[in-house]
Every structure is written in structure tokens, then in C-alpha cells.
Amino acid sequence: MKKITLLVLGLLAFNQVDAQYSKELQLKYVTELSSDAMKGRKFGSPENRLAAELIAEKFKQNKLKPCVGDSFLIEFEHNGKVGQNVCGIKVGQSKDIYAFGAHFDHVGTDSSKEDSIYNGADDNASGTSAVMALTDFFRKNKTKQTLMFMAFDAEEIGIVGSKKIADNKDFQQYLPNMKVMLNMEMIGTISAFGEGKVYMTGSDRSDLMDLMNKNAEGDFQVVSDPYLKEQLFYRSDNVSFVNHKVVSHSLSTVDMNNQNHYHRKNDEIGVIKVDNLTKITEGIGKTMLKMMKQNEAPTYFK
Secondary structure (H helix, E strand, O other): OHHHHHHHHHHHHHOOOOOOOOHHHHHHHHHHHOOHHHHHHEOOOHHHHHHHHHHHHHHHHOOOEEOOOOOOEEEEEEOOEEEEEEEEEEOOOOOOEEEEEEEOOEOOEOOOOOOOEOOOHHHHHHHHHHHHHHHHHHHHOOOOOEEEEEEEOOOOOOOHHHHHHHOOOOHHHHHHHEEEEEEEOOOOOOEOOEOOEEEEOOOOOEOHHHHHHHHOOOOOEEEEOOOHHHOHHHOOOHHHHHOOOOOEEEEEOOOOOOOOOOOOOOOOHHHOOHHHHHHHHHHHHHHHHHHHHOOOOOOEOO
């Protein structure tokens, strides 16, 4: 009964059939995904599956099509458990694909009596909310290019989900036409560089940062990776696409030197700086839209 009630409440929260991008809707997305009812969205749990279904419902409402088969959920097995990536596509006049992704899973719960839930608001309900909100943004803003939106499972246990989808034989038809896969990883706080600023992992590897900044508006800006020694470029879902020669980087705001919520129970909705999150999300949408209108696509440096 509790699971059914949660599903109904979630669908009501997301049920904006004629949705356009708004701060209020994105706040609903990140709040629902990081609620106690989701029990930390651990890979293989019923709540993880429910999160995937809610994301898929948003994709359906914004008239995307499943990337593979007739379901937005692309299931996979790992160590005896079933997970699911979520993938939706908006087919354009051009086969060129501009893709957006984020992992939606987190680390679940422990046996504590007072607070047992790792809510994962910043990690990574924030990034997932951006993918969902970008489907709202691009529902109104048309492109000739094909758009793809993905939510990855099982990142927390070793970047498993994104590797599964990138290695999926039915999915691999898209990879040769994928011009960029932009991954959102923990974008819910204000970065060390100020409001509206994100850093790009592995920014020294391609010209994507330069292209984005050339087309950026307002306070939104992409800065170079300040943590190159941390090798963050290889520690999130972008790497699964890099391994298939797709230009792919992660955008993040988390201050690696001063954060105190990563994989902790205080990573709750109160950590999220909503105005900044929505400024960044809309900035990504507007920037990528301008790039597509000018047929600009990034390349790796030789």
C-alpha cells in the first residue's frame, strides 16, 4: 500500500503534461527524488526502480520516444540484481545527437535508528533533476538535431549502468552520431567559483568548455577542472562514452576541498541551492541550444 501511495504521489508531482521549464518544477523533481520515501535509491531496491519509473514518466509526458525497444527503461543484470537505465530520444531532422545524462541511484540506507537514509539530494538528484528539466526546456525550444536524455543506474557501485547502456548492442547504433554527451554530477551547491559557475572534468581534453563559454549567457559559465589530480574525468558516467570515442565530460559544482555532505546523511534537500541549480540548468539548455543552432560540435584535442 505504501509503495502504491508513493507512486501516485510521485506521478502527481511530475504530472505537468504541458510543462515548460520552470524553477518550481525542477524543485519538485529534486525534492521527490531525494525524499525519505525513496530510501536512498540504492541499486536493486524497489525505490530505485520507482525513481526510474518516475523519470520515465517525465520523458513520456514530454513526448520523447524510447531509445531501445518500446520502454524507456533498459534493464540489465549485475551481480544477481536487476537495474535499469532510463533513455528517451527526441528525433530531429539531423542524425547528429546531443545527449544529456546523470546517474539517479544513490547508496541507500543503514541500520541507524534515528536517521537511516542517505537521501542523495546533491548526489545525484540534482543532476537527474537537470536532465528532467532539460526535457521541459527542449519541449518548447526546437532543434534540428536529435536530442537524447539519459538517467543512469548503478553509478555508485562502479559506474556500472552507463557502461551497460554504452555497451548495449541495440543502443550502439547511436554512438557514431553522438556529437557530445554532457553529464551532470552533483550540481546542487554553489561552486568555489560563484553562482552560476560549473567546472568541467577533464576540461583540458577537448574544446567543449570553450564552445560552451562562447555561447553562454548571463551568469552561467564553465570553468576549467580545478581537481585534475583527482582524475574526476574517469570517476563518473561520462567515461563510459569516452571509451566509445564520444566527446563527454561531467559538469559539477561540488567543492572537493570543503564539502561535508558527500555520501553523508546530511545530503538532503536543504543542501540544494535551488536558485543556483536552476540558473545552471537553464544556462546549460540555452548554451547547448545556441551551439546546435550554429552546428557547433566539440572535438578532442590531438
